[in-house]
Amino acid sequence: MEKRTPLRTCIGCRKKAPKPSMFRLACMAGGIRVDIRQRLEGRGVYLCRNRACVERGLKAKPLAYALRIPASRQKMVAYEVLEGLKREVKKLIGEEMDIPKKEI
Numbered sequence: 407m408e409k410r411t412p413l414r415t416c417i418g419c420r421k422k423a424p425k426p427s428m429f430r431l432a433c434m435a436g437g438i439r440v441d442i443r444q445r446l447e448g449r450g451v452y453l454c455r456n457r458a459c460v461e462r463g464l465k466a467k468p469l470a471y472a473l474r475i476p477a478s479r480q481k482m483v484a485y486e487v488l489e490g491l492k493r494e495v496k497k498l499i500g501e502e503m504d505i506p507k508k509e510i
């Protein structure tokens with residue numbers, strides 16, 4: 407039993423991975439945010455740190471389902487929003503090689 411590193415399921419590939427190795431997206435009152443330090447409030451989803459999972463996971467329906475976004479707030483997962491989030495996460499993945507581990 408592993409106690410120190412909780413596992414989370416990636417919404418892209420559905421595989422479990424250690425939480426610190428993943429990206430968290432948080433559903434806040436103002437919209438979905440990339441939660442870099444995994445400390446934001448609100449319901450969250452997790453993604454592996456790779457572009458394929460970002461592309462696969464950031465789709466309106468599965469994301470709305472995972473974040474329990476009601477039909478009345480579907481614009482939180484509008485196409486432009488998702489494209490923006492994808493860009494943001496991919497930029498972070500791209501920069502990650504330069505960031506020392508402790509900063510993540």
Ligand SMILES: [Zn+2]
Nearest residue numbers: 416419454459
């Ligand atoms: Zn994944």
